[in-house]
Amino acid sequence: MATQNTRTLARLMMAPSVVVLLIWMAVPLAMTLYYSFQNYNLLTPQNVSFAGFFNYQYFYTDPAFFQSIWNTLLLVLGVLAITVIGGTAIALLIDQPIFGQGIVRILVISPFFVMPPVAALIWKNMIMHPGYGVFADIAKFFGVQPIDWFAQYPLFSVIIIVAWQWLPFATLILLTALQSLDSEQREAAEMDGANFFNRFIYLTIPHLSRAVTVVILIQTIFLLGIYAEILVTTNGGPGYASTNLTFLIYRTARLGYDVGGGAAGGIIAVVLANIVAIFLMRAVGKNLDK
């Protein structure tokens, strides 16, 4: 494709960014690996020594460990389900020509601009609060006992908040995919006798598969590391009900002052992320090659 000359030049020009990225990635990973094998507690910083696999054993035997992994997966799956299904529905709706389309689209996208702790606090104090939240007001209007969201359904509450934040992203990607659907194909299907439902099943969904894959892959990367929303709402509780792996690492490293244990948890999180990535690429990655 390119001549030897331009290939060499291209490599030369790319080299600085590749080197910087490599350092950026490799150094923290190496440091985490190193600390995960050290006894290093910030309460006794003078007693640093080699720990072998003790940190891993310690993290693994944490009573919250398996629940946190389970919660991490539930959080990712729950948010993905809501954003992909909801995003498709909203994208279909705002793809219709309506009055004030531009403003509606900006409003739909706007949750993405709200930073996570702010969004979580608004949901916690203004929407889901059992005393003066919007949901409580609605419940009271119908004469029903208001739900104490963060006490009764802590993980589900976090899922709702995070899904609300990621819905615009999914909507945006799916909307652009919808708009790239060839209108002649839709008309052909219409002439072929396909009603709206059939057109959606046989034409729209296959067309959206690549965009859905992109949404799933990108969101999963970020959803595995959800932390701020949990910190400001449930703080991982009640018990460990809304503690995910990231939050467990935070608890170990920062609340327990245990750098070694936290680092070991970090490495476990990296392994989990890679397992999820391999699984995902097997399941949906082939859609990207089409």
Place this chain on the structure above:
Amino acid sequence: MGSITLKNVQKHFGEAKVIPSVDLEIKDGEFVVFVGPSGSGKSTLLRLIAGLEDLTGGTITIDGKDVTDAAPAARGLAMVFQSYALYPHMTVRKNIAFPLKMAKMEQAAIDKKVEAAANVLNLTDYLERRPSQLSGGQRQRVAIGRAIVREPSAFLFDEPLSNLDAALRGTMRLEISDLHNQLKTTMIYVTHDQIEAMTMADKIVVLNRGNIEQVGSPMELYLTPRNLFVAGFIGSPRMNLLTGDYAKAKGATTAGIRPEHLTLSKESGTWKGRVTVAEHLGADTFLHLDVEGIGQMTARASGEFGAHHGDTVYLTPDETRLHRFDDKGLAIKA
């Protein structure tokens, strides 16, 4: 059966009256070509018949049944689109079977029909491929296959050959004509290419700015164009349209003479012209000339005519083939 009648059909897009009013009668089994320049409303008219656009006014009847407000699928028509509009994620087999599947036909019957259609269109070896693995001509045939399995009362073609290269276009033209001879189904074909119109049509409808300029067989349009627009549009190269003294002498505002009705000579003739461009095609020679007292003209000589840029050539019109038009642009009957 597939007779289609358009009565006072109108289509406005906001202020723009794309089709002011059209009346048209299409008989069962006819091959009708809508031809006209870009923006003449020919595609819009086809889409109105297909039901892909709503009418602003008027009625459309198919086989005596009013379908003005009927859904596209309910009209029993099949359409072949310019982009072919194949479903990219389905194999050729599934593409062709799609309308039958939507009609809830039994799988065994679907398979049989698809095989039959594939056989007619030479697609049997490609049934398990996807559209992206096919050439342009093959995609075109798949689109036609998807149309014929429905056994529609009429086929609608929307500039189906415009994405193909010249050689393939010639072949597909023959195949579509052949298909029409086999099926004897009504076909409506939209094109801006007058060669397609002349070679394929039983009846040509010439459209200009949403109005029908003339309806007739290819030869009718060639021999007796009703007005200046049709005269200039049908025939290649274009008819020479002369105004001024020569036309006045013939009792017309504009006189038209086709390039093939001019006799070329190097010695003598009615008009004297200088060759600006000579196109030598072997079978024909097209000369673009600067004629004294008249201006630009085009002449066609059968076979090779040895003239080049800058040569002087004499022209003599065959006055029995002269077309005369009045000041409104309408043809003057002889």
